[in-house]
Amino acid sequence: MKKLISLIMAASFACFAFSAAARADNAATELFQKYLANGRIGEADEQLLALAAKATNNADAQLGLGLVRTARAFEKLAQSLFKHGFGSKSDGYELYLGLGASQIARNGNPEPITYEQFRGILATFIADLDSADKALAAVGDKPAKLKVDLSVARFDWNGDGKVGPEDHIGRAISDTNENGDPLPFIVGFDTADAKWLQGYDNLLMAVAKAWLSHDFSESWNSSFSVVFPRAVSTMSAVNGRGADEYTMFGVNKAQADDIADFITLIHTIRWPVADTAMWSDVRIHLKKVIALNRETWALIDKETDDDHEWLPGPKQKSGVLPSFNVTQERIQAWLAVLSQFEAALDGKILIPHWRFDKGINLAKVFDDPKPFDFILWLTGPAAVPYLEDGPAMSSGEWNQITAIFEGNFASYAFYFN
Template sequence: MSSAQAAMPETAAALFEAKTVVARDTALSTLEAAASTDPASAYAAGAGEFFTALELLASGLHRHGFESPRSFMLPLMRLPVPENPNPEPLTYEQFRAILVAFRNRLEKSAATLGSVPANADIGIVIDLTQVGIDLNEDGTIAPDESIAAIMASLSRGVAPDDAAPALTFRFDRADGYWLQGYAEFLMAQADFWLAHDFRSTFDGSFHMLFPRAKLPLQDILVPPAGDMGSSIFSSEWRIADFISLVHLVNWPVVEPERRQAARRHLLEMIRLSREDWKAIRAETDNDREWLPGPQQKGENPLTGLEVGEQQVAAWLATLTMAEDLLEGRVLLPHFRITGKGINMKRFFDEPKPFDLVLSITGPAIAPYLESGTILTSDDFDQIQSEFGGGGFLTFALWFN
C-alpha cells in the first residue's frame, strides 16, 4: 500500500496518558489545531473526541445520581458511573440536553476520524490502562476510570474497583474506521431517542435510574437507600419500574429527521465496517493488533479469540443482510404474521409514534408491512454457525 507517513505526535502521548482533565483537554486542543495538516494528529484527535463524548454522557449521568441498571436492554445506560451522594435534581429537558451533547461530540469525532486519508500510515501505541475519562467529575482520571477498567466493568456487570492489567495495542488506519463506525452506531441510538417525546417514560419510570434526582414519583415510589438492589431484576421495586418503563414507551415523533438520521448512521456504520476489513486484510504486519485479520495469527489479548477467514466472510455476509434490511430490499419477519414482513427503511424514514409493546404484539408495525423477500431464521443461523464457541454476539461487539 502507498502511504502518507504520519508519525505519532508527542501530543498524542500526552492526550492518552493524561491524569487530569485539564492536561487531557489541552493536548486535545493542540491535536485538533494540527488535524487539518497532520493525519496522525487528526486520528488522535478523533479518538480523543470519542472518549470525551463518553465523558460528557458519564459526567451528566453522575451529576444527577445515576445508578446503572446494568442491562443489555438499555445500552446507553450501562456506563459504570460512580455513586454520587449529593445528586442535583434532573428534568426531562436536562436529560435530553445530555443526550444532545453526547451525540454532537460523537458527530465531531466521526468527522475528524473521517478526515484521515485512507492511505495514511498510522501507528499509535496506547495502553488502555493509561487512557481514561473522568467518570465522577473530580477533574482527575484515576486508574479505575481507565478504558480498560470500564470495559472490564461492562463485561462483568459490576463497577470497576481495581486497576486493570496492562492492555496495550498499536492502533492503525483500520482501527480508525472501527472507532468511526462505533461513533455512528452510538449516534443512531441517541438520535432515535431524541426523535421522540419520551417525557411520559421519564416522569413515570426514570426514578429507577436517578432515584435521588427529585423526579416526579421519587417520594412515592423510591425506597430508602440500601433497599434498591444493583440491577433491574434484583428487587421487586426495580422490576415494577422496569415494567412501567416498557409500558410507557409510547413515544410521539417530535423530530422526524432524527429518526431518519438514525438509519443513515447505521448504514454508514456498515460502510465503515467494510472499509475496516478491507484495510485489515491489506495489512502485512502483526503488531499488537486491536482487531486482527486471518493473516495475523494469535489469540487477541482482549477477547481471547483468533479471527479466521470463516468469521470474516460471515461478518461481511451479516453486513449485507443488515444493509438489505435497512434499505428495504429484505423484510424483517414478525412472529405472528405470515406472508408479509416489516420494511425497516420505511420504519425509519416514515416515522410514526413508537410503541414498544404494540410493536412486539403487532399493531404498531402494521403500517410497515409489505410483501416481498422476508429474512428467515435459517438465513441468520447459517451465518451464526460460523462464529463457533465465541458466539456471534462476542464477535459482533468486537468487529463492529
C-alpha cells in the same frame, strides 16, 4: 464482554498519548503521557488540534484527535450522568437505558434533573460524537500508526478532576504483576482502526438520535426515577413516603418503587416521533456504519504488518484479543450479515415477525413513522401497517451464518462493530 467494553473505552483514551509523539520532542511526549495519567483529555484535545492544524497530512495526529474526542464524549456523558445520580435506588437495574451505568460510580448526593436536561445530555453526546467522526474521517486512507499502552489509561467518571483508583480504567483490561500493578497492554492502532472507531461513533449517534427523535416524556414523568433518583417528574412530586417506612414480602419501599417503575416504564414505551428529520438520520448513520465496516475490512486485507493488532486479519497473528479468532470465513459471514441489514434498511428484503406470514418493510418504518409502542411491536399490532409480501431472511439462513461464530455471535458483533 465487560473486558471488551473497557478495552474499547480505554483505546479511545490512550491513543492520544502517542499520536505524533515520534514527531515531537521528549518534552511533548512526556506532556501527552501526563495528560493520559491524569485523565485530562480535554487538554489533550487542544494539543492534538493544534498539532493537526500545523500539518494537514499528519494522519497520526488526526487519528489521535478522533480517538480522544470519542473518549471525551464518553467522559462528558459519564460525568453528566454521575452528577444527576444515574443508577437505581436498588441494585440490579442499571442497564435500562443501555448507557453502561454499571461502569459509572454511584453518586450519593445527586442533583435534580428534568426531562429537558436529560434530552440536552443526549444532544451533547451526539454533537461530541459528530466532532469525533469528523476528525476520524480526516484520516481517510492515509497511513497512520499509533502504538500505545492501554494499561495507563485514566477516566474521570465523576468530573472531580482527581485521579483515584476508580478512575484507572487500564486496570480493568491488563494482567497484573505480583505487586498488583497492571502490566503493559500494547496495541498498534492503524488506519483501519480509525474506520472501525468512526463506525462506532455513527452507531452510537444512531442510538442516541433514535431516543432523541421521540417524545418519551410520559415515561419520564411516570417511571424515570428508577434510574435518576431525583428526576423532576409527576411521580416524584407525589411519591413522598420514605424508603424505610415499611417492608412487604421482604421488599423495602425503594425496591418496591423500582419494580413498580420498571413495570410502568415498559407500559409507557409508546413514544410518538417528535422529530422526523432526526429519525431519518438514524437510518443514514446505520448505513454509514455498514459502509465503514466494509472499508475497515478492505484496509485490513491490504495490511502487511503484524504488530499488536486491535482488529487483526486472518493472516495476522498478533491480535491483542486472542480469544477472538478472526478467520476469513467469519469476516465473510459478518459482511453477509451487514449486506442483509443494508437490504432491510432499503426495504429490499423484509424483516420476519413471529406472528405473521408477511414481513416488515423496515424502510417504511423510517419513511412513515408511527408512535413506537414496545408491547404492540412484540405482540404484532404495531407491525401491521408495515407488513408486505416479499423475500425475507429466514431463520435457517440466519442460523447458518451465526453458526460460523460457534455460539459467540453477539461478542463478535460487538467487537467487529
